[in-house]
Amino acid sequence: MKKNRPKYNQIIDAAVEVIAENGYHSSQVSKIAKKAGVADGTIYLYFKNKEDILVSLFQEKMGEFISSIEDEIKTKSNAKQKLLTLIEMHYSQLTKNHHLAIVTQLELRQSNKELRLMINDVLKPYLELIDQIVQEGMDENLFDSSLDLRIIRQMIFGTLDETVTNWVMNDQKYDLMKKAKEIHELFINGLAQK
Amino acid sequence: MKKNRPKYNQIIDAAVEVIAENGYHSSQVSKIAKKAGVADGTIYLYFKNKEDILVSLFQEKMGEFISSIEDEIKTKSNAKQKLLTLIEMHYSQLTKNHHLAIVTQLELRQSNKELRLMINDVLKPYLELIDQIVQEGMDENLFDSSLDLRIIRQMIFGTLDETVTNWVMNDQKYDLMKKAKEIHELFINGLAQK
């Protein structure tokens, strides 16, 4: 809807905070409105319904997440560096925004199937970015070209997601960034041409 | 509670079916009772509350899942074979039981944080089994001992989980078992001592 109005972002940011603090199922529209400093009804001038807040939240935040990773990756010249950048950026983005990490890793997964399908759509560009890097690595003879691209993508994304989720569930009490290099090596070795 | 009575299992099996068919949020206690062929109130003679059905379901089914993997692994003599067996058994167990796959990979994740923490407890023995195999591989000098055990476990579990979830989300339409060997090689290479 009217995405350029400041209230649109106010509401999305309020939703992130409220969901992170209260959990998905205790995040009533009225709570989000209060945190955003608007009336309940105002929410519905900017969002079709409650689910639309969550979808928009994920789209906006994931959009930023993905494009800042893409921007950073463009400055790297080979697949190995690009993969490291992807891992480091993935971790750093979520480390920088504790609330967002809780919301994307834990709370939003409690949503219903329809919302999760939309979430998958939003993630598609990110998975394609992973595919591009792996393909580039294969073209550079860094990675084994006989491997199944989909499996590799699932390994990389599955590992990143699982490590972040564990970190969030452990109350983010260790330094996720420090794991990046080791994960990177695991991937590079696993994918290496023999 | 009275776990040895036949109705206990009737109700759990009914819950798996109802959740797989209707989704987590459309699985009312009354629907489960009907499918199990008992009255609504009878549920509460065997389970403390609705959440207890789900926790018990996960405990029972995951218990079987884990012990049959453990049993099979005991017949293998080295870490490499054990890891392959773990992957193959993980996939075959869920391939054999479509409904259970849907419930564990998609529907139960919509539950609230507390239930998910209990689910994590149930998974602990499985994660420890992975740790054991990896440790054994390190002792055999098959795997690089300098790697962080937790990270490896997260990579292995994260990858298995992500591949199964993708397969379920794609309506289980390809043969998951065929991917096992390639995944296995990715792990072996990734973890190999250099």
Place this chain on the structure above:
Amino acid sequence: MKKNRPKYNQIIDAAVEVIAENGYHSSQVSKIAKKAGVADGTIYLYFKNKEDILVSLFQEKMGEFISSIEDEIKTKSNAKQKLLTLIEMHYSQLTKNHHLAIVTQLELRQSNKELRLMINDVLKPYLELIDQIVQEGMDENLFDSSLDLRIIRQMIFGTLDETVTNWVMNDQKYDLMKKAKEIHELFINGLAQK
């Protein structure tokens, strides 16, 4: 639904009272439940939704209304007496039940188009009863057979309905029954064969 249970009728009777006292738009489900002496949720064991209460109310009460008129008319031997009986019964039924008169003449007409279409269905047997009497009168050469049956039915029903509505709007402060004979004569003269 479970129409034979006493609560079904309790709720319908409560609805008549609540609507008559508060008006259609101030008759919340919770008010009806309270008057019926049941919990809000109990309403939904007997009725699909709020509209279903109103439809059922009209069906039940109109059903009684129509069949008691039919029963009385059966005891009369000619169209002239039958028409008088119809008028007198129409008035006496509503005179006897002040609340019902308010609900059917004023409040239920504020409902939406769908509900009004269902109301029309319920009224059909009554309109057919009028048609039968008029047809009988034509067969007896009491009424002019060249008249349009539909127009006559609309004149009779329209007049009865308008007189009752006026009486209700005037707070039922005059004796409606006393008008029956004069209305009857108007009809008999209007319809008479020349």
Place this chain on the structure above:
Amino acid sequence: MKKNRPKYNQIIDAAVEVIAENGYHSSQVSKIAKKAGVADGTIYLYFKNKEDILVSLFQEKMGEFISSIEDEIKTKSNAKQKLLTLIEMHYSQLTKNHHLAIVTQLELRQSNKELRLMINDVLKPYLELIDQIVQEGMDENLFDSSLDLRIIRQMIFGTLDETVTNWVMNDQKYDLMKKAKEIHELFINGLAQK
């Protein structure tokens, strides 16, 4: 209020259209404003509130309705002709304006009791016009003077109203004007002096 301004009539005409097309309960102020080509707030410069739009609509349109019937009746010299003119004009006015017919016969009846009482006030001159004609008929010895004026008025208005409502509910698919003569005869006979 400021009744002579063009926007006053714009808004009323928009209200008729919007209500005829969407039904009473789907006719929000914002929809009427949009159809009228003004801002929501502008409505409140010309009308006290939403109800005031509807009352004014009825007053304006009914005012025209009644005065054109009065004008036509003035050209007739006796009660019998006047009554026929009233019936024919009643039908022709509503036949000419389909939207208005829907609004007055169906949609406005869904309004609350207070609005309907105001509507009754607006109708008063029309009912008095009927009374005048009937009284004139009695003075001419055309009608039976012993009849109750109120009952006759209710019969005439009730019949006209019921016939129009039925015609509207049947999607105005037959020619209402053709019924006028027969209705007229029914009245004349019914009221005739014996």
Place this chain on the structure above:
DNA sequence: TATGAATGAGACTTCATTCAT
């Protein structure tokens, strides 16, 4: 005059759980 973004009260319905039988 005219605008239109913002307000906020209010109600229907679901469903986990209980308890008298």
Place this chain on the structure above:
DNA sequence: CATGAATGAAGTCTCATTCAT
């Protein structure tokens, strides 16, 4: 042990109206 009728708390969304510009 088993039943199932009854309970009642709780949240999303609409829309008439206002008021700063």
